[in-house]
Amino acid sequence: MARMFTKIGKVSTLALLAGLVPVGFTAQAETTSTLGWSLGRFGTPGLIDMPTAEVMRDGEIAASVGKAAGALRGNFAFQITPRVTGTLRFTHQDGLGLGGDTLKEKTLDLRWQVLDEQGWRPAVAIGLRDMFGTGINAAEYVVATKTLTPQLRASAGIGWGRLGTENSFGGGTRPVADPVGGLNADTWFRGPAAAFAGVAWQANDKLVLKAEVSSDAYAAEVATNGFDRKTSVNFGADYKINQMASVSAYYLAGSEVGFQFNFVLDPHQPPAPSGLEKAPLPVRPRPAPSADPDGWSGAWTADPTAAPAIQKVVADSLKKDGQILDSMQLSADRVELRLRNETYNSTPQALGHTARILTRALPPSVETIVITPVVNGLPTASVTFKRSDLEQLENTQSGEILARTVIGEAALGGAYTPTEGIYPRYRFSLSPYVEFSTFDPGQDLHADMGIALNGSFDLAPGLILSGTLRQKVFGNLNDQTRVSTSPVPHVRSDVAEYQKNSDLTLERLTLAWYSRPAEAVYSRVTLGYLERMYGGVSGEVLWKPVDSRLALGAELDYVKQRAFDNAFDFQDYDTLSGHLSAYYDFGAGVTGQLDVGRYLAEDWGATVSIDRQLANGWSVGAFATLTDMSSSDFGPGSFDKGVRLTIPLSWALGKPTLATFHPTIRPYTGDGGARVDVDGRLYETVRGNHMGAIYEDWGRFWR
Amino acid sequence: MSHLSLRGAITATAALLIATLAVAGCSRDSAGLERGAGGAALVKGGLGAVLPGKRAAATAPVQAPNPAQLAQAALASVKGPVLLATFEAVGAPTVLGMVGENGTMRSYQTPDQRGVMLRAGLLAGTRGYGRDLMSADTDAVARLIRARQAGSAPRVQRYLDGNGVERPVPMTCTVTPGASMTQELAGIAYSGQQVSEHCEGSGAVIDNGYLVAADGRVLVSRQWVGPGLGYLVLQSLRD
Structure with missing residues (x-):
């Protein structure tokens, strides 16, 4: 507890204020914000074609789409750690493919800022551009960047590969990349090198002007599609529309004009001010004992109507607050309640609202308040407050009440009185969806938009029937021409076949039963159409003590492949898949996960994942799976890997809601290392109500 | 029930549900909780954040009462x-x-x-x-x-x-x-x-x-x- 406590109390001042609207601040505070980074044509911080040693803010994500000189590029750049930037890129380039076709490929960049800028020392970075793929655009570089004035920044470096083609020196010949794909490690930093340089100038708040001397000869473009490279000097301008969006224009090689649209998401800077919500009800301090002797003595417990009346008042008040009182047990000095938070993305905020509501409803003799958050019928933790602490510490530094709060295992059983009329409960909602085709070499990107109907029935505590129906409104996923030629069972590679039949689909229809057989042990059994491609039964057990960084789990799935039309039929393929999992909370929102077991194509192996979650609900993670399936059986990319994001809607809107947007981006969808995508796995279900996540987010308790 | 007519039944039911929900404001909950932000709010909020004019309009001072x-x-x-x-x-x-x-x-x-x-x-x-x-x-x-x-x-x-x-x-x-x-x-x-x-x-x-x-x-x-x-x-x- 001490570790988290000091973290919450940590003094950070300008860091907080820098991003917010500077009202009432002096000019000195504002001039510290100098020239920010801007994106280059490869979607990472850079000049135009040349890279720089700049980094984005930690955790930031930049998406960009640009077209120039016959090349259309879509880029997703992630600041993975404060020093490491990763970029996923989709390229369409006229005439550069095999036999003069359009080159269509997806590639990956990595850049490591070895030194940051300090005093006279420039920032220095090493980067790899297009680590995989045909190698046509591949380049490696070492670059230094120095801020000369608050408005002017210069960069200079040496490049290899494509960045070593103009006025190059030394180096012999560069090996040819394997056109089938895979990591091009044998070509990195090989062959001739060349020098490049450039400057970026912040003309005003909105506009950055850039110029560079390029070391890229554009040899392939000149040879194939008539690119006219008149000069090595490129110019660029970046206009910032607002905090998130900007547009760039380029004048390349004295002959070509290009444009780019950039969209930057900074998880630390919500687009909406956080906290556009109803103010909580305040604590109501108890009257003096002389003013309410019966209330203080506990004599009220003799009245059999008192407890049900109190439970009704609390339940009604919680309902207005967007929460459900599942059940409650009340004695003269203690109340315990099970709470379903249906609104707040932050468990501490839900707890804070509930605790304050209780101070307004409970007789004065009740001093101990125990709140157990319940998710999918699972009691996940018990959080114990002293009512006098709530009265004394209302609206003070949040760490003070945390120091007097006890977080422990939820009790098994107990004489809880269920709130009347909450089972069965049904919910329906409509939401829009967007679905993309997988990103494959040589294929166009297709997409559908439509409406999803989500329904769920809580039949009894922990017993949930739920499903999703989707209706396509428009799109072109049915125009896909991809046919899987995978030599192994097509456990994922037939995804296009499912996507082609996307008019009305039964995405999911399951009956799930959650229970907690012992302290710190949770279980789940899910039966039905688990996901678009598989139906069957999935069972899972998780051991996760409330205060433990370590959790262990086991899952066993028997699944059968669903028919391509996404109705009720199945295909012939069925399999037994299962995993043993270990989860570890490294603190500061970082969790690691290791899964070892058998995957859908009956390949054996392991998945390593790292996720980083912010207190505001944002999460960015990466995963990689290695199995005994050969890399040639898997196909391009050799093994399964990808990036997953969780973007809470509350972050985008500033309003409390549990809804999230959670895309997973895979560079290639193969049949190796595939797992069934079952909803509501146990770790993600309980983690948010356990100690690490509660501490992380505790600043919202009095909110 | 044959496969086709089952599918037809689903289509009809889905269409009915979608229409009902559209009229009822996109979501229904038997527990009677007010739903937070939905998709429409996301689109509105998201556009408001991206389009420069929208935000200014949203925060423009309203006519002050006496x-x-x-x-x-x-x-x-x-x-x-x-x-x-x-x-x-x-x-x-x-x-x-x-x-x-x-x-x-x-x-x-x-x-x-x-x-x-x-x-x-x-x-x-x-x-x-x-x-x-x-x-x-x-x-x-x-x-x-x-x-x-x-x-x-x-x-x-x-x-x-x-x-x-x-x-x-x-x-x-x-x-x-x-x-x-x-x-x-x-x-x-x-x-x-x-x-x-x-x-x-x-x-x-x-x-x-x-x-x-x-x-x-x-x-x-x-x-x-x-x-x-x-x-x-x-x-x-x-x-």
Whole structure:
């Protein structure tokens, strides 16, 4: 507890204020914000074609789409750690493919800022551009960047590969990349090198002007599609529309004009001010004992109507607050309640609202308040407050009440009185969806938009029937021409076949039963159409003590492949898949996960994942799976890997809601290392109500 | 039931459900909870954030009602202590009624449940406005201000940063008593002594001002809420 406590109390001042609207601040505070980074044509911080040693803010994500000189590029750049930037890129380039076709490929960049800028020392970075793929655009570089004035920044470096083609020196010949794909490690930093340089100038708040001397000869473009490279000097301008969006224009090689649209998401800077919500009800301090002797003595417990009346008042008040009182047990000095938070993305905020509501409803003799958050019928933790602490510490530094709060295992059983009329409960909602085709070499990107109907029935505590129906409104996923030629069972590679039949689909229809057989042990059994491609039964057990960084789990799935039309039929393929999992909370929102077991194509192996979650609900993670399936059986990319994001809607809107947007981006969808995508796995279900996540987010308790 | 007709039945049911939900506002819950933001709100909110004109429109000051009329109407309709609050950046006054009292702290809320908390008349927090002041340690400066006494004292204000982590902004404040005066605001005459408070620290420079009654009550004040919300002018209509 001490570790988290000091973290919450940590003094950070300008860091907080820098991003917010500077009202009432002096000019000195504002001039510290100098020239920010801007994106280059490869979607990472850079000049135009040349890279720089700049980094984005930690955790930031930049998406960009640009077209120039016959090349259309879509880029997703992630600041993975404060020093490491990763970029996923989709390229369409006229005439550069095999036999003069359009080159269509997806590639990956990595850049490591070895030194940051300090005093006279420039920032220095090493980067790899297009680590995989045909190698046509591949380049490696070492670059230094120095801020000369608050408005002017210069960069200079040496490049290899494509960045070593103009006025190059030394180096012999560069090996040819394997056109089938895979990591091009044998070509990195090989062959001739060349020098490049450039400057970026912040003309005003909105506009950055850039110029560079390029070391890229554009040899392939000149040879194939008539690119006219008149000069090595490129110019660029970046206009910032607002905090998130900007547009760039380029004048390349004295002959070509290009444009780019950039969209930057900074998880630390919500687009909406956080906290556009109803103010909580305040604590109501108890009257003096002389003013309410019966209330203080506990004599009220003799009245059999008192407890049900109190439970009704609390339940009604919680309902207005967007929460459900599942059940409650009340004695003269203690109340315990099970709470379903249906609104707040932050468990501490839900707890804070509930605790304050209780101070307004409970007789004065009740001093101990125990709140157990319940998710999918699972009691996940018990959080114990002293009512006098709530009265004394209302609206003070949040760490003070945390120091007097006890977080422990939820009790098994107990004489809880269920709130009347909450089972069965049904919910329906409509939401829009967007679905993309997988990103494959040589294929166009297709997409559908439509409406999803989500329904769920809580039949009894922990017993949930739920499903999703989707209706396509428009799109072109049915125009896909991809046919899987995978030599192994097509456990994922037939995804296009499912996507082609996307008019009305039964995405999911399951009956799930959650229970907690012992302290710190949770279980789940899910039966039905688990996901678009598989139906069957999935069972899972998780051991996760409330205060433990370590959790262990086991899952066993028997699944059968669903028919391509996404109705009720199945295909012939069925399999037994299962995993043993270990989860570890490294603190500061970082969790690691290791899964070892058998995957859908009956390949054996392991998945390593790292996720980083912010207190505001944002999460960015990466995963990689290695199995005994050969890399040639898997196909391009050799093994399964990808990036997953969780973007809470509350972050985008500033309003409390549990809804999230959670895309997973895979560079290639193969049949190796595939797992069934079952909803509501146990770790993600309980983690948010356990100690690490509660501490992380505790600043919202009095909110 | 054959495969085709089953599919037809699903289509019909789905169409019916979709139509029902569209009419009912996109979601239904038997537990009767108000749903938070849905897809439409996301689109609206997202576009509002991206399109430059939208945001300006959203925060443009609304036609300000006459403060004196508003004050009289509030006093007539709200029982107990009432505040008139005006964010300087917005300009429109709003009425807040007291919803809770805990020691020297009072919680006030607007009819649409936005909240302002005062501790001994000094701002202790705001809720529901976005970028709220989470809490403030003002005991030491409050003693000087209420005693109308010159001096220097620390003050800490706390906010949630973009990540949702609580961040303190510590400052040092100089309190300077000024002239006694009578001032009419929103049709109510206030008599007291002016007290100014100048705080610096953590990159912030703020100037708060108070009109303090002879018994130490803060009658009218202009207090800095935070970097997102700016200054708030508070006027006690009924104490």
